[in-house]
Amino acid sequence: MSMSMYILSSGEISALVTELQASYDVYGPQVEPQTKQVFFDQLATPAALDLEAPIPSMPVKEILFPQMERILKYKYDAENQSVAMSKQYFERPKALFGLRPCDLSGILVLDRFFLGQEFVDDVYLTHRRQCLLISNTCLHPFPQCFCVCTHSGPDADEGFDLDLTKLQDGYLLRVGSEKGQAIADAHQWQVATPRHAKEFKAVVDRSIDLFPEMATDNKAWVAKVMNRITTGFVKQETWEYIGDQCFECGACSFVCPTCSCFNIEDTQTACGECERLRMRDSCSFEGYARMAGDHNPRQPVEDRRNKRFFCKLSYPQSKKYLRPGCVGCGRCQWVCPGDIGLPNVVQYIRREITGGQN
Amino acid sequence: MNLVNYKPCVCNLCGTGCGQFLKTDGHKVYGVSPLIAHPVSKGKLCIRGWHSNELLSTNERITTPLIRENGELREASYDEAIALVAARMQAFDGAAGEIGVLASARSSNEDSFTLARLTRDVFKTTLRGIGAEAGHRKSMAALEQAFGYPGAHGSLTAIDHADYILVVGTDITRQNPVIGGNIHAAQRRGARVVTLSSSRTQIAKLSTKHFQEKPGTLGLLVNALGKALMAIRTVNHDRRANIDQLPGYADYAAALRSISSVALERASGIRYEEIEEEAHHLEQARSIVILFSSGISGLDRPTIDAITNLALLSDRMDHPHSAVIPVAGISNLQGSFDMGMSGELGNSVFKALATPDSRIRALFVIDHDDGIIRDKERIAALDFVVYACAYKSAFMELADVVFPLPAYNETDGTYTASDKRVQITHKNVDSRHHVLPGWSLFERIANASGQHWGYHNAAQVFKDIAAHTRGYGDLSHELLSKGFGQHWNPQGFAGCGRRKFNAINIEYWESPTTPEFPFALMIGKAQHYWHQNNLMRKTIVPRREYDQTLWLYPHGYIEISPDDAVRLKVRDKWLVNVRSSIGTHMKIAVKISPDVQDGTAYIPYFIKNMISDFLLPYENAYAAGEESVIPIQIQE
Amino acid sequence: MSKVHGNHGNCKETGLCPIVTFPEVVNIDEIRDEIPEVKTFYLSFPNKDVEREFRIKSGQFIMCTVFGAGEFAVSLPPSPENDRFHISVRAVGKVTHALHALKPGDKLGVRGPFGNGFPFDEIKGKNIIYVAGGIGLIPLRSSIVHALQHREDFGRIILLYGARSSKDLMYQPDIREWQQNAGFETFITIDRPEEGWSGEVGYVNQLIEKANVPVDNSVAFVCGPPVMFNSVIGEFLKRGMSEDAIISTLERQMKCGIGKCQHCAVGRTLVCTDGPVYTYRQIKTLGEQI
Ligand SMILES: Cc1cc2nc3c(=O)[nH]c(=O)nc-3n(C[C@H](O)[C@H](O)[C@H](O)COP(=O)(O)OP(=O)(O)OC[C@H]3O[C@@H](n4cnc5c(N)ncnc54)[C@H](O)[C@@H]3O)c2cc1C
Numbered sequence A: 001m002s003m004s005m006y007i008l009s010s011g012e013i014s015a016l017v018t019e020l021q022a023s024y025d026v027y028g029p030q031v032e033p034q035t036k037q038v039f040f041d042q043l044a045t046p047a048a049l050d051l052e053a054p055i056p057s058m059p060v061k062e063i064l065f066p067q068m069e070r071i072l073k074y075k076y077d078a079e080n081q082s083v084a085m086s087k088q089y090f091e092r093p094k095a096l097f098g099l100r101p102c103d104l105s106g107i108l109v110l111d112r113f114f115l116g117q118e119f120v121d122d123v124y125l126t127h128r129r130q131c132l133l134i135s136n137t138c139l140h141p142f143p144q145c146f147c148v149c150t151h152s153g154p155d156a157d158e159g160f161d162l163d164l165t166k167l168q169d170g171y172l173l174r175v176g177s178e179k180g181q182a183i184a185d186a187h188q189w190q191v192a193t194p195r196h197a198k199e200f201k202a203v204v205d206r207s208i209d210l211f212p213e214m215a216t217d218n219k220a221w222v223a224k225v226m227n228r229i230t231t232g233f234v235k236q237e238t239w240e241y242i243g244d245q246c247f248e249c250g251a252c253s254f255v256c257p258t259c260s261c262f263n264i265e266d267t268q269t270a271c272g273e274c275e276r277l278r279m280r281d282s283c284s285f286e287g288y289a290r291m292a293g294d295h296n297p298r299q300p301v302e303d304r305r306n307k308r309f310f311c312k313l314s315y316p317q318s319k320k321y322l323r324p325g326c327v328g329c330g331r332c333q334w335v336c337p338g339d340i341g342l343p344n345v346v347q348y349i350r351r352e353i354t355g356g357q358n
Numbered sequence B: 001m002n003l004v005n006y007k008p009c010v011c012n013l014c015g016t017g018c019g020q021f022l023k024t025d026g027h028k029v030y031g032v033s034p035l036i037a038h039p040v041s042k043g044k045l046c047i048r049g050w051h052s053n054e055l056l057s058t059n060e061r062i063t064t065p066l067i068r069e070n071g072e073l074r075e076a077s078y079d080e081a082i083a084l085v086a087a088r089m090q091a092f093d094g095a096a097g098e099i100g101v102l103a104s105a106r107s108s109n110e111d112s113f114t115l116a117r118l119t120r121d122v123f124k125t126t127l128r129g130i131g132a133e134a135g136h137r138k139s140m141a142a143l144e145q146a147f148g149y150p151g152a153h154g155s156l157t158a159i160d161h162a163d164y165i166l167v168v169g170t171d172i173t174r175q176n177p178v179i180g181g182n183i184h185a186a187q188r189r190g191a192r193v194v195t196l197s198s199s200r201t202q203i204a205k206l207s208t209k210h211f212q213e214k215p216g217t218l219g220l221l222v223n224a225l226g227k228a229l230m231a232i233r234t235v236n237h238d239r240r241a242n243i244d245q246l247p248g249y250a251d252y253a254a255a256l257r258s259i260s261s262v263a264l265e266r267a268s269g270i271r272y273e274e275i276e277e278e279a280h281h282l283e284q285a286r287s288i289v290i291l292f293s294s295g296i297s298g299l300d301r302p303t304i305d306a307i308t309n310l311a312l313l314s315d316r317m318d319h320p321h322s323a324v325i326p327v328a329g330i331s332n333l334q335g336s337f338d339m340g341m342s343g344e345l346g347n348s349v350f351k352a353l354a355t356p357d358s359r360i361r362a363l364f365v366i367d368h369d370d371g372i373i374r375d376k377e378r379i380a381a382l383d384f385v386v387y388a389c390a391y392k393s394a395f396m397e398l399a400d401v402v403f404p405l406p407a408y409n410e411t412d413g414t415y416t417a418s419d420k421r422v423q424i425t426h427k428n429v430d431s432r433h434h435v436l437p438g439w440s441l442f443e444r445i446a447n448a449s450g451q452h453w454g455y456h457n458a459a460q461v462f463k464d465i466a467a468h469t470r471g472y473g474d475l476s477h478e479l480l481s482k483g484f485g486q487h488w489n490p491q492g493f494a495g496c497g498r499r500k501f502n503a504i505n506i507e508y509w510e511s512p513t514t515p516e517f518p519f520a521l522m523i524g525k526a527q528h529y530w531h532q533n534n535l536m537r538k539t540i541v542p543r544r545e546y547d548q549t550l551w552l553y554p555h556g557y558i559e560i561s562p563d564d565a566v567r568l569k570v571r572d573k574w575l576v577n578v579r580s581s582i583g584t585h586m587k588i589a590v591k592i593s594p595d596v597q598d599g600t601a602y603i604p605y606f607i608k609n610m611i612s613d614f615l616l617p618y619e620n621a622y623a624a625g626e627e628s629v630i631p632i633q634i635q636e
Numbered sequence C: 001m002s003k004v005h006g007n008h009g010n011c012k013e014t015g016l017c018p019i020v021t022f023p024e025v026v027n028i029d030e031i032r033d034e035i036p037e038v039k040t041f042y043l044s045f046p047n048k049d050v051e052r053e054f055r056i057k058s059g060q061f062i063m064c065t066v067f068g069a070g071e072f073a074v075s076l077p078p079s080p081e082n083d084r085f086h087i088s089v090r091a092v093g094k095v096t097h098a099l100h101a102l103k104p105g106d107k108l109g110v111r112g113p114f115g116n117g118f119p120f121d122e123i124k125g126k127n128i129i130y131v132a133g134g135i136g137l138i139p140l141r142s143s144i145v146h147a148l149q150h151r152e153d154f155g156r157i158i159l160l161y162g163a164r165s166s167k168d169l170m171y172q173p174d175i176r177e178w179q180q181n182a183g184f185e186t187f188i189t190i191d192r193p194e195e196g197w198s199g200e201v202g203y204v205n206q207l208i209e210k211a212n213v214p215v216d217n218s219v220a221f222v223c224g225p226p227v228m229f230n231s232v233i234g235e236f237l238k239r240g241m242s243e244d245a246i247i248s249t250l251e252r253q254m255k256c257g258i259g260k261c262q263h264c265a266v267g268r269t270l271v272c273t274d275g276p277v278y279t280y281r282q283i284k285t286l287g288e289q290i
């Protein structure tokens, strides 16, 4: 499909949000006033949307794959030996307005994982089915971003319905799907000119230039490190060094836009009912891969960390995701008390490859 | 504009006081997010903090007042339960020692303050205590002697800037992981991190230098460091002359001089030359942070005295990036101490319960960890027991009246972290069952007993706290709501600024082990065993992690070194008989770990009641916390 | 979003219609004590449409909900053809103990069947050697019954079975019935001598010698505790059996059964979808413990 492009004023953006709120729950980046922390949360009003806010502190996957949700409720009547069950996850049209390209890529990875393998995950599908994805180009990187190394930014190139980029004249709106086109067709937006297309390219190039040298420099290394991890040539000492620094908090998995692991547990509610909860899980935990029986295949913590980096940076995993498992958002670096976020691990393995140089 | 779903608050699961957001619609809690701008936690949380949502949405809550009738607890109205408590308590003579009050180190300052008032003005008793205070009182006494006020010197944020960080004993990456993370980050930015610990803990592995001393010699090692530092001072005469003017210096210096390097090495296994080398690093540091654990697994008094003395001797304590911090495992241990709930020395509620002919007849208890109910038979035999807690617990079985309390996010409250940082958490979820906050419950009990305090909200209680509590004078809910809390002000204490060395004795600790009982058994150390276990048992993922160890070692475990395992001819997970020198006995699995020294053995805290039974007869095992050593024998 | 699986959507891979997300209610028709701590539960679907669609392969498993306690993975012992729907479960923990406390008439929830299952067509014409230790016979039962239902398709069919004591031998009436089949060879052993036991004593790997098992044109299905597994494999390899001809099942912690939660990850595969049936060659390359 050839891509239509339009130029929208800020007023038109607000109007679009208002309009979408009629038929969707609209989520977007906003700044928490007291702490200045950015969340991608439901918008109380269009005015709360802040398209210039830095990358949200929590990944947007929270909306499609929440930290904890109830998927089933049932009540067992022991006397009559009967059970009443009901599904607890429901479909709601959602517009995700102003996704950073890394978070968009994260959603694509989750799509391919939850929907594209042998089975379709019904819970994820239900949350995902009626989603409108509107991405937002990063005009400059935020601290710790390295999407340039993982092919996921600073601009989006696939998967969006609509995509925004702030230019001189307003927001460039690129259409990425039929659903997006239908929305565009319903408006009299000003069609963008080739000059705008050129400006868009320049804006993206400038943004790439603004990435710290470390990030751009790492680009080639990410590929080399993937190679090492895939072939299993990373030295045991390096994994031990990494494992010693893991505090087993699970944060890296909770904030990673592409981590999909979950746990399921049935719990009793006060009134004799039971809920089946589904909550995020992390391969950093000792109990995550406990086998029935008495030994744990991933007991030493360094092996568990090795599992994580295999998941994020290896070819077999990329085959599942059709891209690297890491989308370069840098969040794991923020939240890791042990200082072994993915960029650091790339550094460690890189140091191993170069024999300590760099 | 406030966000629809994310509300800032303070994690209440240990004495670090990390900033967190709860994802909530005002009715239920769905998730957690770290708070990046928080000065201490800086966007990090540990496994407990990350799973607070599981705790806060558990169904294992006490939802209504309960009264025991014909042996069973039945639901009751607040009016009925409060009237009953007021009437029954009036029948006891508090002044004569018939009433005891056991506070919780997890309660907010508002709750602890009003509980203290209830204890004093209504129950008229001095028999009180805090669930996990044992070691903290010692830390407070040592710090007050050294710095003139009972609280941490300096701030946890000093870790981020200090040149030198000394971790004494504590397994900090497990008990207070976010502080551990900050120390690790400091090490990576170039600070010198030194850990003194008899086993190779994670923080030991992450330190620049680990001194693995023999058990029982931590204090000696700290003093030896003092001796070496003093020796450097004598050479560099021109520097920092006034330390030797401080009270107690002469005795301290004399004691340090008496340390013999031969005896030191024999007792601790550490060569004095190594200590001397370390002292040079210490001397060069401009700012020094010293951390040790306080509370139930804390250190003994002589070791804490050695620490505060070393801090004063270093003469770096005026630097803004220096600190001496008793790290608490429980969120508001410091605050409940500040609010005056700690028992008087020699007259605490614990003592009364443990003394068979004491006059105690009634007990009022808040949120007690069920893993460590001491003197259970005595409590069961009391005339009247009241228990209040947010969560169901085994203690309910001992109670005649039970009250529900709100969870920490269901009411406004302030909490004082290990470094005296007072932080506020605002109510962000409606208590599902219209549960009264603690301060309100206590006020209503006071009302029913004929006293009227006139509190309408927690902020008002805090005004009283500020007016009556030293150090809290400048604080208010309004002020605390603005940033990320504020340290209470030591200037509130008359002695603030006065420095003084604690008296020390140099003792070359002789291991109590004998040929018959050759192993030195210590407690502590396990990945997922916390002081919050009664709470963490109500979560899902942390509980699974907790159970993980039990799955691998269903009978609990005792950690020994690989060489000792060879000597005993045992393999990992084999059951062994463990006998202590006073005759207690247990059967437990062996866990072989390269992190422990030969001749030592560890069992984790609270792993199973069976182990508590093994330990409890050792009166001082709990009292001495991390440094207690029990001679045992291990047989296949 | 191409392949949409509802509860009974079409599954391209297997041509069967597993119950994916929402458990289907089954009735416990009958409960039999099998061996100490193990009971067999005979089940049926009240919903007959589901019953008709619920078709299994040997070696597959289901996720079974014990209402109020939780869900667990359990092998399917019945043959794909003409057999009663049942499961055999050892009470080891929270959920399995709750299951053992149930009575006939109580309901369970079922999702599945999941997993790849044993190859059936590929092994036609070969000798089959089943080697089981203890409750390792549970996952093999389906295949044994199925093979006997098609006895003419195979060469020798041998069962080598070991348990701690005679009380711990699973499916004894079944075994007696199978022994009625011409050319079904059984060798059974217990760990220690016992009064009244006239059979073999010792470990299962010793039976391989006794049975004089053929290694050419043969496949071996091996299920049991890790110690047994390792010694048996060692014995087979020593005799020159190909690593591809040794087939086993792996057990891992399972939560979803459909390849999403990743609790069952072993090396680079997920046991619930890529397994639970693996050849020894595959197991070896997984790089983790059995
Ligand atoms: C593909 C597959 C097929 C399975 N088939 C069967 C089957 O046919 N019959 C059957 O009985 N089980 C089978 N299992 C094992 C079964 O799923 C577990 O026993 C069950 O999940 C335990 O759940 P629980 O809640 O009762 O135990 P938990 O409460 O989770 O565990 C409690 C305790 O039991 C121990 N434990 C758990 N499982 C086992 C075990 N299998 N052996 C020894 N100790 C254990 C744990 O280590 C722990 O100490 C199968 C598992 C898989 C993955």
Ligand code: SF4
Residues within 6 Å of the ligand: A252, A255, A256, A257, A258, A312, A325, A326, A327, A328, A329, A330, A331, A332, A333, A341, A342, A343
């Ligand atoms: S691995 Fe880290 S940097 Fe990569 S996508 Fe996940 S959270 Fe972001």
Ligand code: SF4
Residues within 6 Å of the ligand: A253, A256, A258, A259, A260, A261, A281, A282, A283, A284, A307, A308, A309, A311, A312, C262
């Ligand atoms: S295995 Fe680990 S890294 Fe991979 S998705 Fe799961 S939690 Fe994330």
Ligand code: SF4
Residues within 6 Å of the ligand: A245, A246, A247, A248, A249, A250, A251, A252, A253, A284, A332, A335, A336, A337, A338, A339, A340, A341
């Ligand atoms: S965030 Fe860091 S410390 Fe926490 S589990 Fe991940 S790697 Fe380990």
Ligand code: SF4
Residues within 6 Å of the ligand: B011, B012, B013, B014, B015, B016, B017, B018, B041, B044, B045, B046, B047, B048, B049, B050, B176, B177, B178, B179
């Ligand atoms: S370190 Fe303490 S305060 Fe911080 S998240 Fe963990 S339990 Fe909560």
Ligand code: FES
Residues within 6 Å of the ligand: C253, C254, C255, C256, C257, C258, C259, C260, C261, C262, C263, C264, C265, C270, C271, C272, C273
């Ligand atoms: S059981 Fe969930 S992925 Fe295998």
